[in-house]
Amino acid sequence: MxxxxxxxxxxxxxxxxxxxxxxxxxxxxxxxxxxxxxxxxxxxxxxxxxxxxxxxxxxxxxxxxxxxxxxxxxxxxxxxxxxxxxxxxxxxxxxxxxxxxxxxxxxxxxxxxxxxxxxxxxxxxxxxxxxxxxxxxxxxxxxxxxxxxxxxxxxxxxxxxxxxxxxxxxxxxxxxxxxxxxxxxxxxxxxxxxxxxxxxxxxxxxxxxxxxxxxxxxxTHSLDALLHDQWVTGEYWERHGVAKRARPQPHKSHAGLIERLKGLGLPPTRAPWRTVRDALLGLPDPQRSEGDVLNHQFQAGARAYPGHTGSPLDLPAKTLKAGDHGVPGGENMMVKPTGEARYFTVRESARLQTFPDGYVLHGSWTEAMRQLGNAVxxxxxxxxxxxxxxxxxxxxxxxxxxxxxxxxxxxxx
Known part of the structure; x- marks a missing residue:
């Protein structure tokens, strides 16, 4: 039935x-x-x-x-x-x-x-x-x-x-x-x-x-488990092949929680929050690729400013938004390890919204991003x-x- x-x-x-x-x-x-x-x-x-x-x-x-x-x-x-x-x-x-x-x-x-x-x-x-x-x-x-x-x-x-x-x-x-x-x-x-x-x-x-x-x-997932994976066992960085010298510093607001997790001696029972780095695994750099991935074209013009600083790679992304007048800047950007900000491509945004890779978003970059910003x-x-x-x-x-x-x-x- x-x-x-x-x-x-x-x-x-x-x-x-x-x-x-x-x-x-x-x-x-x-x-x-x-x-x-x-x-x-x-x-x-x-x-x-x-x-x-x-x-x-x-x-x-x-x-x-x-x-x-x-x-x-x-x-x-x-x-x-x-x-x-x-x-x-x-x-x-x-x-x-x-x-x-x-x-x-x-x-x-x-x-x-x-x-x-x-x-x-x-x-x-x-x-x-x-x-x-x-x-x-x-x-x-x-x-x-x-x-x-x-x-x-x-x-x-x-x-x-x-x-x-x-x-x-x-x-x-x-x-x-x-x-x-x-x-x-x-x-x-x-x-x-x-x-x-x-x-x-x-x-x-x-x-x-x-x-x-x-x-x-x-x-099913938690911040505690992610911080444990990153700063107690280091398994997160090993899984992504990130050398110690290339790892960012943990966010200041997480310092106390990290210390408590180290003191507990037991891993959290839930799975780690999934990060931007997790979501984009396997996607080529759009600034260097040939455009053979659906909806994965580089969009120029991103810039960070107070209140719009983009999403760090090693946390879940900020909420993707549709915007009444185009794509809002900070919420739809990623911050690269160099500190440079760039817009998420449509395919990257689709990954953040857990859409299948084979699913095409119709229309211009702005239009496709609007659809994704409105989506569940x-x-x-x-x-x-x-x-x-x-x-x-x-x-x-x-x-x-x-x-x-x-x-x-x-x-x-």
Whole structure:
């Protein structure tokens, strides 16, 4: 039995590929941006196995939700996944939240209400959890918990929020139908093996008629383990063939932790954070190569300045960002051992976002980097989707066993 999914706001396909790697078969991949859709279509033409069979829908999710024929899927779809546009809540945005026309959380709730998926995964930026947006963030969570309790005509979002709060705390809710157990979690992608310090909010929900208790998967990687690998055993440098004289000095903020790790005498139980050097292993220097690696062309013009100093080679990269007016400098640069800064190539950025090497990013350097800056790391999407898939399949197995037992009891009676 294959699990089914629909992806909204799919972008270049990061979360959708993670969902596919978890074993879900997509009924629709919806994205309004032409360049991102062209990226997926180009990879389909190339026969990339993860996206080859995706039904790509280029258009506004709101229009798609209105026109999509959901017959046969309502209540049966296993997973709805998507990352609504982050600009209304981004640290670098205008912080308009519900007043921003790009706020697609209402559209997301509408689709959940209509399709009644067994589970959903919603991803967004850390900025959504800021105190400035606290009330609206809580409002989003309540809408996802009770998607059928819709906003009335001429009702403000604040009044709707209060009505949802009263409903949640009421002792009796009548025979109210669709509801979800919602689990929001702030996650650092580096703690799950992504070579990038990328903090994101994941909101995961399971329909309440399912016997599922879920929590976010445990972290698998840590800074402690990386520093132990680098400055206690030195295995990191040996693995990369970096001579002692060529090794940088540890960051001052890590000095105390390194001393504690040396005193413990035991290695950390988690795997080391993956670094920029780890991620780029095997890629040629774009300033010297012949350009035979996909999307790996050198881009000139990088410069470091206060607040934009690039990512050191031997830590996870800073968060890759899309930017409203082109590629932000410091976040999308690496610092070479010489101290010189240069831009990451598209392929290097794709590695930092854990996209497959055979996956082409369509468009100019700026456009491709924008797509990557907006993406969910494929590996992180896979971690979350695999956990969701596991819990759905276990629930199905329990139901199958219970059905098999019931006739036996009836016969015995």
């Amino acid at each position: 294959s699990l089914t999914s629909i992806e909204l706001f799919a972008g270049a396909g990061g979360l959708a590929m993670g969902v596919a790697l978890a074993g879900f078969r997509s009924h629709a991949v919806v994205e309004w941006d032409k360049w991102a859709c062209d990226t997926v279509r180009q990879n389909q033409e190339r026969g990339h196995p993860l996206v080859r069979d995706w039904p790509v829908v280029e258009g506004d999710v709101r229009n798609w939700a209105r026109d999509f024929d959901a017959s046969g899927l309502e209540g049966k779809l296993d997973l709805l996944a998507g990352g609504p546009p982050c600009q209304p809540f981004s640290m670098g945005g205008k912080h308009k939240a519900h007043q921003d026309g790009r706020d697609m959380f209402p559209a997301t709730v509408d689709v959940i209400r209509r399709l009644r998926p067994r589970a959903f995964i919603v991803e967004n930026v850390k900025g959504l959890t800021r105190s400035t947006f606290h009330n609206y963030y809580q409002y989003i969570l309540l809408q996802l918990e009770f998607p059928e309790l819709t906003r009335l005509v001429d009702e403000s979002w604040a009044d709707h929020h209060q009505r949802l709060q009263r409903f949640k705390t009421a002792k009796r809710r009548g025979g109210f139908g669709l509801a979800y157990n919602v689990v929001p979690t702030l996650v650092n992608a580096a703690n799950y093996g992504v070579p990038q310090r990328r903090e994101r909010v994941f909101i995961v929900g399971f329909r309440r008629d399912l016997p599922i208790q879920w929590s976010f998967p445990r972290e 790391p494929v590996a992180l999407g896979r971690v979350v989707a695999c956990s969701v898939a596991q819990h759905l399949l276990e629930a199905d197995l329990r139901e199958t066993r219970e059905r098999a037992i019931q006739p036996s009891f009836a016969h015995a009676a």
